[in-house]
Amino acid sequence: MLYDLPLATLAEEVRQGKRWQPPLFGIPYKPRDWNDDVIGRVRNHDLEQFMWPGDDDWPPDIGDAVAFRFGYFDCFSTARLRYFRQWQQKGAKLLNPTIFFLENKAMMAALDLPEVRQQLDETTLAVLEGCLP
Numbered sequence: 607m608l609y610d611l612p613l614a615t616l617a618e619e620v621r622q623g624k625r626w627q628p629p630l631f632g633i634p635y636k637p638r639d640w641n642d643d644v645i646g647r648v649r650n651h652d653l654e655q656f657m658w659p660g661d662d663d664w665p666p667d668i669g670d671a672v673a674f675r676f677g678y679f680d681c682f683s684t685a686r687l688r689y690f691r692q693w694q695q696k697g698a699k700l701l702n703p704t705i706f707f708l709e710n711k712a713m714m715a716a717l718d719l720p721e722v723r724q725q726l727d728e729t730t731l732a733v734l735e736g737c738l739p
Contacts, residue, residue, distance in 0.1 A: 607656050607657045608658045608664055610682045610683055612662075613644070613645065613648075616644060617644035617645050620644050621642050621643070621644070623636060626640070626642070666692065667692075667693070667696050668696075669697065669698065670698060671693075671698050671699070672698075672699045672701060673699070673700050673701070674701045674702060675700055675702055717734055
């Protein structure tokens with residue numbers, strides 16, 4: 607597991623309640639018994655063995671590994687995004703591949719606006735229809 611932020615920083619933000627958001631449906635507030643001990647949960651589930659040991663540097667190459675990226679690209683810094691592209695170019699397979707222009711939620715929404723669609727040729731529109739949800 608690799609994180610865009612150092613795990614200690616992420617854990618502190620979770621502990622302070624900065625990372626909790628109400629889901630789209632269901633619980634409107636953070637439950638009192640919510641377990642926000644990120645590092646404790648990682649240890650309790652024996653996930654440390656899967657964590658990259660350094661917070662500052664990601665590996666330049668992950669070989670032909672199969673990887674899953676959790677989060678849209680706006681969840682990652684520009685420097686981290688370069689790793690995803692580099693890994694793919696070196697043979698890694700992402701289960702949710704790097705399609706940078708489709709990762710921006712605002713761009714995806716804009717592509718459905720009539721004013722934007724009028725500016726695109728029919729071939730491009732056909733491709734978009736096959737790609738966009």
